[in-house]
Amino acid sequence: xxxxxxxxxxxxxxxxxxxxxxxxxxxxxxxxxxxxxxxxxxxxxxxxxxxxxxxxxxxxxxxxxxxxxxxxxxxxxxxxxxxxxxxxxxxxxxxxxxxxxxxxxxxxxxxxxxxxxxxxxxxxxxxxxxxxxxxxxxxxxxxxxxxxxxxxxxxxxxxxxxxxxxxxxxxxxxxxxxxxxxxxxxxxxxxxxxxxxxxxxxxxxxxxxxxxxxxxxxxxxxxxxxxxxxxx
Numbered sequence: 001x002x003x004x005x006x007x008x009x010x011x012x013x014x015x016x017x018x019x020x021x022x023x024x025x026x027x028x029x030x031x032x033x034x035x036x037x038x039x040x041x042x043x044x045x046x047x048x049x050x051x052x053x054x055x056x057x058x059x060x061x062x063x064x065x066x067x068x069x070x071x072x073x074x075x076x077x078x079x080x081x082x083x084x085x086x087x088x089x090x091x092x093x094x095x096x097x098x099x100x101x102x103x104x105x106x107x108x109x110x111x112x113x114x115x116x117x118x119x120x121x122x123x124x125x126x127x128x129x130x131x132x133x134x135x136x137x138x139x140x141x142x143x144x145x146x147x148x149x150x151x152x153x154x155x156x157x158x159x160x161x162x163x164x165x166x167x168x169x170x171x172x173x174x175x176x177x178x179x180x181x182x183x184x185x186x187x188x189x190x191x192x193x194x195x196x197x198x199x200x201x202x203x204x205x206x207x208x209x210x211x212x213x214x215x216x217x218x219x220x221x222x223x224x225x226x227x228x229x230x231x232x
Contacts, residue, residue: 003110004103005157006142006180007124007132009164010173013038016045016091023048023090030175033120037094042129046094053093100125101134107142110134141180141189156181159210166204172197177218179205184212191221 013036014023026035027050034049087093100123101110113122114136121135160181167177177190186205192198198218205214 001107001142002103003101003105003124003132003134005160006107006138006178007134008138008175008178009132010175011036011130011133012175013130014048014090015040016089018090020053020088020090020093024053036123036130036133037090038130044098044100044123044125044128044130046096047098047123048090048094052095098123102126103131107139111139114139138178141178141187144187155210156183159184159186159208162208163205166208167201170200170204172201177201184210185215186211186213187215187217189217191219193221195220
């Protein structure tokens with residue numbers, strides 16, 4: 001099983017000029033801890049995480065009181081720290097050294113990268129352009145589904161693509177949804193904003209040619225979270 005079999009394809013992204021305030025709002029609303037920064041062609045330029053937003057002058061956490069650290073640090077480090085703590089746009093605050101994988105990376109490779117770099121998710125790129133993202137949760141979904149049956153990569157990938165296309169056509173936001181198909185069994189994971197969306201996703205999977213069985217692990221988001229996401 002490879003990254004393409006478990007990755008989330010509808011990724012929340014921001015542009016370099018997106019304001020830091022807007023990035024923070026998007027992280028909160030979408031309940032994610034990081035967001036890729038891409039250019040207008042979809043090429044990944046950086047990653048902006050909660051960690052990058054922790055040392056901010058607005059919150060009084062920019063570290064300006066660490067006089068001894070400023071003495072030890074060089075001019076370039078101080079300048080970079082100032083930009084990160086005072087910058088107004090994603091390009092100022094983002095981490096530019098991006099760890100990424102190709103669609104063909106094995107789940108073992110992805111797991112090794114997450115562990116080695118101590119990160120929670122890794123972008124999936126094709127010719128330098130973002131095509132998906134694999135989180136720890138996606139990885140676990142893949143491992144659990146793989147143990148449930150022997151995967152037939154070609155056919156299962158086509159089935160997964162068909163289900164995801166159906167979800168898009170119905171208009172169900174899939175930021176919180178993941179589908180993993182192994183040996184014809186469609187494993188549905190994640191959260192929807194209503195029981196109707198949950199049922200629609202199940203029906204989409206059940207009516208997709210090649211699906212032998214549907215294992216439904218979906219749940220409906222609590223009302224307070226649906227309201228924050230604009231569902232109510």
